[in-house]
Amino acid sequence: MNPVKVGLLGLGTVGGGTLNVLTRNADEIARRAGRGIQITHAAAKAYDPSKLSGLDKVEISDDAFAVVDNPEIEIIIELIGGYSPARELVLKAIENGKHVVTANKALIAMHGNEIFAAAQKHGVMVAFEAAVAGGIPIIKAVREGLAANRIEWIAGIINGTGNFILTEMRDKGREFSDVLKEAQALGYAEADPTFDVEGIDAAHKLTILGSIAFGIPLQFEKTYTEGITKIEPQDVEYANDFGYRIKHLGVTRMTDKGIEMRVHPTMIPHRRLIANVDGVMNAVLVNGDAVGPTLYYGAGAGSEPTASAVTADVVDVVRALTTDSENRVPHLAFQPGELVDLPILPIEEVESAYYLRMQVEDKPGVVARIATILADSQISIEAIHQKEPAEGDSTVPLVMITQTVVEKRLNDALAAIEQLESVSGQIMRIRIERLDG
Amino acid sequence: MNPVKVGLLGLGTVGGGTLNVLTRNADEIARRAGRGIQITHAAAKAYDPSKLSGLDKVEISDDAFAVVDNPEIEIIIELIGGYSPARELVLKAIENGKHVVTANKALIAMHGNEIFAAAQKHGVMVAFEAAVAGGIPIIKAVREGLAANRIEWIAGIINGTGNFILTEMRDKGREFSDVLKEAQALGYAEADPTFDVEGIDAAHKLTILGSIAFGIPLQFEKTYTEGITKIEPQDVEYANDFGYRIKHLGVTRMTDKGIEMRVHPTMIPHRRLIANVDGVMNAVLVNGDAVGPTLYYGAGAGSEPTASAVTADVVDVVRALTTDSENRVPHLAFQPGELVDLPILPIEEVESAYYLRMQVEDKPGVVARIATILADSQISIEAIHQKEPAEGDSTVPLVMITQTVVEKRLNDALAAIEQLESVSGQIMRIRIERLDG
Numbered sequence: 001m002n003p004v005k006v007g008l009l010g011l012g013t014v015g016g017g018t019l020n021v022l023t024r025n026a027d028e029i030a031r032r033a034g035r036g037i038q039i040t041h042a043a044a045k046a047y048d049p050s051k052l053s054g055l056d057k058v059e060i061s062d063d064a065f066a067v068v069d070n071p072e073i074e075i076i077i078e079l080i081g082g083y084s085p086a087r088e089l090v091l092k093a094i095e096n097g098k099h100v101v102t103a104n105k106a107l108i109a110m111h112g113n114e115i116f117a118a119a120q121k122h123g124v125m126v127a128f129e130a131a132v133a134g135g136i137p138i139i140k141a142v143r144e145g146l147a148a149n150r151i152e153w154i155a156g157i158i159n160g161t162g163n164f165i166l167t168e169m170r171d172k173g174r175e176f177s178d179v180l181k182e183a184q185a186l187g188y189a190e191a192d193p194t195f196d197v198e199g200i201d202a203a204h205k206l207t208i209l210g211s212i213a214f215g216i217p218l219q220f221e222k223t224y225t226e227g228i229t230k231i232e233p234q235d236v237e238y239a240n241d242f243g244y245r246i247k248h249l250g251v252t253r254m255t256d257k258g259i260e261m262r263v264h265p266t267m268i269p270h271r272r273l274i275a276n277v278d279g280v281m282n283a284v285l286v287n288g289d290a291v292g293p294t295l296y297y298g299a300g301a302g303s304e305p306t307a308s309a310v311t312a313d314v315v316d317v318v319r320a321l322t323t324d325s326e327n328r329v330p331h332l333a334f335q336p337g338e339l340v341d342l343p344i345l346p347i348e349e350v351e352s353a354y355y356l357r358m359q360v361e362d363k364p365g366v367v368a369r370i371a372t373i374l375a376d377s378q379i380s381i382e383a384i385h386q387k388e389p390a391e392g393d394s395t396v397p398l399v400m401i402t403q404t405v406v407e408k409r410l411n412d413a414l415a416a417i418e419q420l421e422s423v424s425g426q427i428m429r430i431r432i433e434r435l436d437g
Numbered sequence: 438m439n440p441v442k443v444g445l446l447g448l449g450t451v452g453g454g455t456l457n458v459l460t461r462n463a464d465e466i467a468r469r470a471g472r473g474i475q476i477t478h479a480a481a482k483a484y485d486p487s488k489l490s491g492l493d494k495v496e497i498s499d500d501a502f503a504v505v506d507n508p509e510i511e512i513i514i515e516l517i518g519g520y521s522p523a524r525e526l527v528l529k530a531i532e533n534g535k536h537v538v539t540a541n542k543a544l545i546a547m548h549g550n551e552i553f554a555a556a557q558k559h560g561v562m563v564a565f566e567a568a569v570a571g572g573i574p575i576i577k578a579v580r581e582g583l584a585a586n587r588i589e590w591i592a593g594i595i596n597g598t599g600n601f602i603l604t605e606m607r608d609k610g611r612e613f614s615d616v617l618k619e620a621q622a623l624g625y626a627e628a629d630p631t632f633d634v635e636g637i638d639a640a641h642k643l644t645i646l647g648s649i650a651f652g653i654p655l656q657f658e659k660t661y662t663e664g665i666t667k668i669e670p671q672d673v674e675y676a677n678d679f680g681y682r683i684k685h686l687g688v689t690r691m692t693d694k695g696i697e698m699r700v701h702p703t704m705i706p707h708r709r710l711i712a713n714v715d716g717v718m719n720a721v722l723v724n725g726d727a728v729g730p731t732l733y734y735g736a737g738a739g740s741e742p743t744a745s746a747v748t749a750d751v752v753d754v755v756r757a758l759t760t761d762s763e764n765r766v767p768h769l770a771f772q773p774g775e776l777v778d779l780p781i782l783p784i785e786e787v788e789s790a791y792y793l794r795m796q797v798e799d800k801p802g803v804v805a806r807i808a809t810i811l812a813d814s815q816i817s818i819e820a821i822h823q824k825e826p827a828e829g830d831s832t833v834p835l836v837m838i839t840q841t842v843v844e845k846r847l848n849d850a851l852a853a854i855e856q857l858e859s860v861s862g863q864i865m866r867i868r869i870e871r872l873d874g
Contacts, residue, residue: 028587029585117773120768135727135728141577141578144574144766145577145746148746148748148749149458150461155870155872214779215469215777216781217769217776218769234824235792238792242820242838246867255782262784266869268870273710273714273734288745290462290742291735291745292572293735294573296732298732304726305728315585329580332649333649340653342651342691343694345696345697349694350697355675355676355681357675385675430668430702431701432704433704435706
């Protein structure tokens with residue numbers, strides 16, 4: 001089957017990331033979607049070819065309306081941002097019978113009701129996972145994954161810039177204005193940071209979350225919005241004294257009187273998982289009556305994280321176009337004919353760092369002998385501690401952390417160490433995962 | 438349109454929860470799914486009617502095969518567990534052209550390849566969100582939400598019993614066997630805890646995660662499995678000294694040599710979010726090449742959390758049967774005609790606890806006057822601290838935390854306090870959310 005032809009509006013941070021992800025992971029994505037996905041046309045006023053891959057297959061113009069009107073194209077990805085001409089482009093694409101994927105939170109929050117009605121009328125899909133919390137599939141989680149629940153409330157850290165600023169203020173006792181300048185230098189905050197620090201960006205996202213949680217029309221103008229500009233370092237410190245952290249939260253809650261929709265600085269008990277979401281990361285906590293609290297964490301902005309959500313939406317659309325409706329999502333994520341028989345490694349071939357604990361005689365030379373055996377097996381020690389003996393015990397626990405080693409080599413070395421007279425019993429071992437990428 | 442008729446196999450913890458959720462949230466679920474969902478038949482050897490709602494509409498028998506053969510039923514929910522007769526029932530349901538939803542991790546990990554091939558052949562769906570991490574929509578996240586990514590690795594706390602035991606060992610320095618007994622008494626662990634503490638349950642789940650991450654057939658027998666029974670309190674303590682926490686992780690990773698699939702106790706740096714997932718809660722950390730790390734947290738077991746995932750799968754099936762394929766999932770989660778115009782509360786009507794900071798003169802009677810104004814407005818103070826004055830300053834910061842109050846009442850009281858001569862400038866206020874249910 002021919003690849004699905006996609007038109008991309010915008011080749012900036014997210015547009016470029018989307019082209020790059022669709023190019024780099026083309027095979028894997030096609031195995032999942034059941035059909036290739038090709039960006040054939042793109043519209044951009046300016047772009048940097050050195051940051052883009054797969055450009056040879058893309059016809060680029062500066063006329064976004066020409067892309068939207070191109071009859072070959074089945075799906076339009078709108079990544080221009082802002083209200084206009086994004087609204088006109090999206091409505092035109094819908095009118096032309098094209099499916100639309102967008103990351104534009106302002107557009108959906110302000111004009112979503114109109115856009116969805118048009119999509120309904122023309123029988124096309126409009127997908128907007130990337131509009132809320134970047135790469136975190138939170139729209140899918142609420143709209144599908146939690147469909148059994150009466151949602152009680154949602155609370156989210158849904159603006160990375162604001163969270164970066166608050167994290168720096170707490171970690172280093174810095175002033176708001178000082179951190180804001182750094183965030184701008186790092187590219188986390190725009191030259192005009194109003195949308196981020198005054199909560200407008202978060203309010204756009206919260207408006208969308210509130211609608212999908214409670215089944216109400218989008219009403220951005222009723223969302224209460226308060227920024228973080230007035231937070232002083234002493235508030236951060238005093239909050240800490242009370243056992244709280246300050247986060248810029250979007251909160252929407254169903255009450256007997258009506259629905260709360262509000263974005264403002266919020267103190268949260270420091271032991272809550274979401275209170276420990278730091279830096280530019282986002283997290284959304286959803287409380288459902290059946291499932292209880294669930295939390296979704298990840299990068300809320302950035303080129304490829306946002307592209308991840310955009311591309312997932314494109315895959316959703318293609319799956320609906322491609323597979324029979326009763327098998328839209330393949331059981332094992334990849335289409336049945338696309339499973340591969342990669343080897344699964346025996347545990348002896350897995351590499352890991354290790355914690356080791358052994359009971360050794362408390363006398364000179366023992367540690368040296370053990371260290372020599374490890375060194376001979378080229379196993380590096382990162383840390384080693386000899387603990388206090390238990391009362392009346394002539395042996396002591398010796399604990400250490402190794403650097404990464406293949407398991408088989410460790411097994412052989414530990415077998416040799418267990419043979420030593422000065423080592424009693426079996427050596428306890430626990431694998432270490434740093435989970436840092 | 439008539440409700441979709443569903444047959445339920447099993448009325449135990451999860452089966453009962455599913456019936457209760459589908460009964461309690463029937464309206465909300467129908468507004469999302471586009472059609473009512475009715476359990477019309479159930480099979481159970483024994484059940485406790487006092488714990489079940491909606492039984493009046495359910496015909497109950499002890500013959501599960503009769504339910505599977507009933508021509509009126511479109512969807513079968515299998516919640517019996519175990520390999521047999523679950524396998525035979527599911528295969529028969531598929532052969533009869535019925536869609537299947539199951540929470541049975543053992544069945545999918547062991548017989549999934551056979552079951553999915555049969556489903557493919559008969560054009561029906563088999564959904565199994567509840568088989569991994571209970572109420573957390575992790576299958577959906579990996580299979581759909583992260584479809585753009587080359588998944589690099591997944592690491593998950595996917596057995597709540599094991600995590601409860603390790604959390605208690607750390608928090609209270611207790612012995613494994615001692616905590617296990619408590620977990621059994623609390624109903625977290627089975628009388629035969631082997632599946633939980635030896636990692637077999639986690640290995641079933643990891644097998645499924647590995648397949649959907651990497652597009653490989655299910656291969657439970659190749660998953661390395663090691664339990665937590667050998668962990669000593671001193672290991673927990675020494676891990677802590679090194680800056681780590683011990684968690685029972687399922688890890689699957691793509692390497693150049695092949696795929697790692699392993700369940701074992703693992704030390705993780707204590708600052709990682711997943712290291713702070715405690716008690717019976719589950720969390721899965723997924724690293725994709727585009728999105729980076731994302732984490733999914735929630736209840737991994739229990740009656741209604743698991744029922745939440747089962748029911749979401751049923752909604753997925755019904756949405757595919759009901760809506761035109763191009764609009765399977767409604768834009769705003771609820772079907773377009775089912776949006777409601779609930780009021781959105783003005784911020785003055787929202788209730789919240791508050792942190793307040795004001796600058797006051799450091800002399801007798803000031804705090805009393807402020808407290809009186811708050812008391813007259815029926816605003817209770819939970820904590821109050823007077824801080825040290827800055828050098829050469831005759832005023833001091835007074836900070837307090839109030840109990841919950843409606844915002845309008847607080848506004849009025851603060852306006853009165855700001856009028857006091859002994860209070861200078863504006864009062865800083867930050868709302869407090871405890872996020873505890």
